[in-house]
Amino acid sequence: xxxxxxxxxxxxxxxxxxxxxxxxxxxxxxxxxxxxxxxxxxxxxxxxxxxxxxxxxxxxxxxxxxxxxxxxxxxxxxxxxxxxxxxxxxxxxxxxxxxxxxxxxxxxxxxxxxxxxxxxxxxxxxxxxxxxxxxxxxxxxxxxxxxxxxxxxxxxxxxxxxxxxxxxxxxxxxxxxxxxxxxxxxxxxxxxxxxxxxxxxxxxxxxxxxxxxx
Numbered sequence: 001x002x003x004x005x006x007x008x009x010x011x012x013x014x015x016x017x018x019x020x021x022x023x024x025x026x027x028x029x030x031x032x033x034x035x036x037x038x039x040x041x042x043x044x045x046x047x048x049x050x051x052x053x054x055x056x057x058x059x060x061x062x063x064x065x066x067x068x069x070x071x072x073x074x075x076x077x078x079x080x081x082x083x084x085x086x087x088x089x090x091x092x093x094x095x096x097x098x099x100x101x102x103x104x105x106x107x108x109x110x111x112x113x114x115x116x117x118x119x120x121x122x123x124x125x126x127x128x129x130x131x132x133x134x135x136x137x138x139x140x141x142x143x144x145x146x147x148x149x150x151x152x153x154x155x156x157x158x159x160x161x162x163x164x165x166x167x168x169x170x171x172x173x174x175x176x177x178x179x180x181x182x183x184x185x186x187x188x189x190x191x192x193x194x195x196x197x198x199x200x201x202x203x204x205x206x207x208x209x210x211x212x213x214x
Contacts, residue, residue, distance in 0.1 A: 034100055
């Protein structure tokens with residue numbers, strides 16, 4: 001992950017003859033995570049439409065009382081902005097996937113594009129963690145497709161932020177940049193710990209149900 005700390009900046013969109021390792025990593029994360037998120041959001045939208053057509057319809061991801069998309073889809077939290085949340089995901093993940101492909105070609109973005117992407121992933125990761133809280137402690141059910149979105153949103157935020165900060169695509173204080181560079185060497189450890197914390201919360205919240213299956 002040392003390549004992620006190399007400084008470079010460009011005021012205009014262009015193409016680099018050799019794509020740096022750090023940029024290839026971010027491009028890969030954007031492309032793969034974006035595509036998975038897009039597929040999950042699209043599937044959720046299809047399931048939501050089917051549920052609207054037939055209230056008795058049981059979504060394919062409604063497996064048991066805990067893993068139940070139907071229970072989540074019928075709540076106000078599933079339409080925070082007045083329309084189904086997956087529609088927001090379709091738009092957002094489509095853009096992220098396209099940006100990942102462009103970045104993979106060696107494109108050098110102007111700073112405003114990094115600002116736009118950073119704003120998007122910050123919004124996305126905050127929104128996802130709000131939904132995690134709602135699912136665990138308000139709704140009391142988990143949506144497998146939603147969890148796929150949670151899973152990809154975290155690395156999208158993590159690697160975009162590390163890359164944008166350490167490569168000076170975003171104007172941040174030197175102390176913040178040094179801290180990000182230090183953390184970048186342990187990027188996988190932080191990501192794993194992040195996932196483990198969420199997994200433990202899920203295990204703890206539904207412990208009685210999980211133990212009842214034994």
